[in-house]
Amino acid sequence: MLALTILGNNSAIPAWDRNPTAHILQCIDECYLIDCGEGTQIQMAKYKIRRSKLNHIFISHLHGDHYFGLIGLLTSMSLLNRTQGLHLHAPAALEQIITLQLSVADVRLSYQLYFHAITSESIIVKDSKIIVESFRVRHRIECWGFLFTENKNPRKIDSQRAKAYEIPTSFYEKLQKGEDYITKKGTIIPNEEVTTEAVKAKRYAYCADTIYDENLVEKIKSVDLLYHETTYLKALHLRAAERFHSTTIQAGAIAKKGEVKKLLIGHFSSKYEILDEFLAEAKEVFENTELAIQGTSFRI
Amino acid sequence: MLALTILGNNSAIPAWDRNPTAHILQCIDECYLIDCGEGTQIQMAKYKIRRSKLNHIFISHLHGDHYFGLIGLLTSMSLLNRTQGLHLHAPAALEQIITLQLSVADVRLSYQLYFHAITSESIIVKDSKIIVESFRVRHRIECWGFLFTENKNPRKIDSQRAKAYEIPTSFYEKLQKGEDYITKKGTIIPNEEVTTEAVKAKRYAYCADTIYDENLVEKIKSVDLLYHETTYLKALHLRAAERFHSTTIQAGAIAKKGEVKKLLIGHFSSKYEILDEFLAEAKEVFENTELAIQGTSFRI
Numbered sequence: 001m002l003a004l005t006i007l008g009n010n011s012a013i014p015a016w017d018r019n020p021t022a023h024i025l026q027c028i029d030e031c032y033l034i035d036c037g038e039g040t041q042i043q044m045a046k047y048k049i050r051r052s053k054l055n056h057i058f059i060s061h062l063h064g065d066h067y068f069g070l071i072g073l074l075t076s077m078s079l080l081n082r083t084q085g086l087h088l089h090a091p092a093a094l095e096q097i098i099t100l101q102l103s104v105a106d107v108r109l110s111y112q113l114y115f116h117a118i119t120s121e122s123i124i125v126k127d128s129k130i131i132v133e134s135f136r137v138r139h140r141i142e143c144w145g146f147l148f149t150e151n152k153n154p155r156k157i158d159s160q161r162a163k164a165y166e167i168p169t170s171f172y173e174k175l176q177k178g179e180d181y182i183t184k185k186g187t188i189i190p191n192e193e194v195t196t197e198a199v200k201a202k203r204y205a206y207c208a209d210t211i212y213d214e215n216l217v218e219k220i221k222s223v224d225l226l227y228h229e230t231t232y233l234k235a236l237h238l239r240a241a242e243r244f245h246s247t248t249i250q251a252g253a254i255a256k257k258g259e260v261k262k263l264l265i266g267h268f269s270s271k272y273e274i275l276d277e278f279l280a281e282a283k284e285v286f287e288n289t290e291l292a293i294q295g296t297s298f299r300i
Numbered sequence: 301m302l303a304l305t306i307l308g309n310n311s312a313i314p315a316w317d318r319n320p321t322a323h324i325l326q327c328i329d330e331c332y333l334i335d336c337g338e339g340t341q342i343q344m345a346k347y348k349i350r351r352s353k354l355n356h357i358f359i360s361h362l363h364g365d366h367y368f369g370l371i372g373l374l375t376s377m378s379l380l381n382r383t384q385g386l387h388l389h390a391p392a393a394l395e396q397i398i399t400l401q402l403s404v405a406d407v408r409l410s411y412q413l414y415f416h417a418i419t420s421e422s423i424i425v426k427d428s429k430i431i432v433e434s435f436r437v438r439h440r441i442e443c444w445g446f447l448f449t450e451n452k453n454p455r456k457i458d459s460q461r462a463k464a465y466e467i468p469t470s471f472y473e474k475l476q477k478g479e480d481y482i483t484k485k486g487t488i489i490p491n492e493e494v495t496t497e498a499v500k501a502k503r504y505a506y507c508a509d510t511i512y513d514e515n516l517v518e519k520i521k522s523v524d525l526l527y528h529e530t531t532y533l534k535a536l537h538l539r540a541a542e543r544f545h546s547t548t549i550q551a552g553a554i555a556k557k558g559e560v561k562k563l564l565i566g567h568f569s570s571k572y573e574i575l576d577e578f579l580a581e582a583k584e585v586f587e588n589t590e591l592a593i594q595g596t597s598f599r600i
Binding site for chain 1: 312313314315319338339341342345362363364365368369371372375376379380391393394396397400401404405406407440441
């Protein structure tokens with residue numbers, strides 16, 4: 001199971017008690033931070049996200065509302081004497097900014113920061129819990145989306161049946177991975193006899209800031225949850241295009257064409273105080289839509 | 301008259317709903333921002349500080365809790381299409397950081413940003429309202445304090461007496477500046493005959509982050525309001541010294557030796573939730589002390 005918590009949902013200028021973009025994706029006992037606008041460390045404290053559970057941070061692009069909170073978070077973790085390493089996945093230029101800011105402050109982080117420049121569409125994280133892939137998004141500057149896929153869950157053992165076949169518990173790990181068991185007499189016990197299929201791996205696609213772009217459809221195809229920005233209501237589609245952003249019905253169209261299970265919309269322009277219309281408009285095109293309200297969590 | 305509003309009062313790590321350092325000094329119709337920790341633009345909105353009244357920003361040093369909110373504020377003002385110029389007074393290295401951050405975002409500010417590197421103890425702003433002087437503060441890295449002095453108010457004209465001497469109103473501006481009037485017959489009317497002294501110019505000294513340093517005394521001598529940091533309570537004086545910070549009684553001692561009118565203390569370590577003891581300890585040494593509580597304003 002994955003769970004997503006919204007820490008910020010506003011576009012460039014903070015307003016109406018809405019913070020700039022930051023999402024926390026939780027997978028088992030680990031948290032993944034996606035974008036890190038100004039004030040993210042304060043939002044993390046507010047919503048009880050433990051910094052110690054964070055080992056990977058993903059920055060989609062270098063517009064300030066997606067990363068100005070990063071340096072504060074990195075240095076706070078150092079002041080709190082973090083020792084575990086931290087992986088930062090971001091456009092290459094971010095490394096120079098961080099290095100410069102640490103250098104002028106004469107600060108050496110208490111932990112190892114591993115910087116991974118994103119340079120192509122590829123798998124950027126793969127471990128026992130999760131697989132993270134980067135994909136290109138069309139924005140005014142270099143921008144990346146991220147597709148998170150739970151790493152295939154182990155098969156579930158039917159322990160009564162496994163005992164009946166006298167399979168030793170020391171072999172259970174292999175059973176979970178799908179191996180057949182061979183008895184001392186050479187009889188093959190097919191894996192399916194004693195296990196059932198794992199729950200299907202869940203997928204979350206984060207599209208960052210993007211103009212309406214049908215190339216996204218194949219990248220986010222059939223995901224369980226799609227986050228697509230809606231900076232503007234549909235009336236401002238010309239402004240949206242001009243600024244490489246999207247409207248409600250454009251986000252809905254991508255969700256529909258992508259046959260995703262659920263659509264989450266955010267990155268609302270500061271010009272809008274009330275968000276009801278965003279939801280109503282997106283639902284015109286794609287019914288299962290929700291607003292990325294700060295502090296809410298979505299089980300995926 | 302000057303007025304000071306506290307936007308942030310915490311040291312390095314945000315905690316207990318306390319933000320990192322930022323002060324707003326108001327003089328007539330203009331606001332001066334002193335330091336700009338993460339979240340300052342949000343605090344400015346919360347406390348109704350109008351960005352349009354801001355023409356000068358002062359950054360004491362390049363530890364993050366004193367400037368990580370700056371780039372967000374600068375770019376927000378640009379997104380809001382500010383046109384009036386903005387003066388930034390700060391250690392030289394800040395210019396490179398800002399230039400780099402704007403460059404990677406492909407952003408060109410909508411207004412002219414005038415960067416003034418602080419390199420010596422000197423007058424850094426002087427206009428019809430205020431005089432701002434920089435002074436050196438002893439911290440772990442290059443750090444500057446700021447002394448704000450109202451520019452000498454014009455003398456007050458006693459209009460009845462001025463009329464009795466038949467002084468033309470076209471000469472009033474010169475009277476306010478202290479000039480004597482000479483009649484057509486060559487008689488000198490001494491300025492003091494028709495004017496009274498201006499209200500005494502008020503002074504505010506901001507000492508940023510500092511170790512206990514008696515060299516400060518002459519720099520802040522007799523000011524109306526002294527801000528001196530108190531990162532720690534007196535029990536932690538060794539830690540304070542080691543980290544180039546101060547305790548409550550050290551701040552009190554500087555205020556006392558400096559014979560200032562009022563002392564304001566802040567930059568509290570995140571280890572302390574309750575601040576009562578800070579006030580009690582400082583008052584042991586200097587009675588007229590107040591806590592820099594966020595959102596409060598002090599008339600100077």
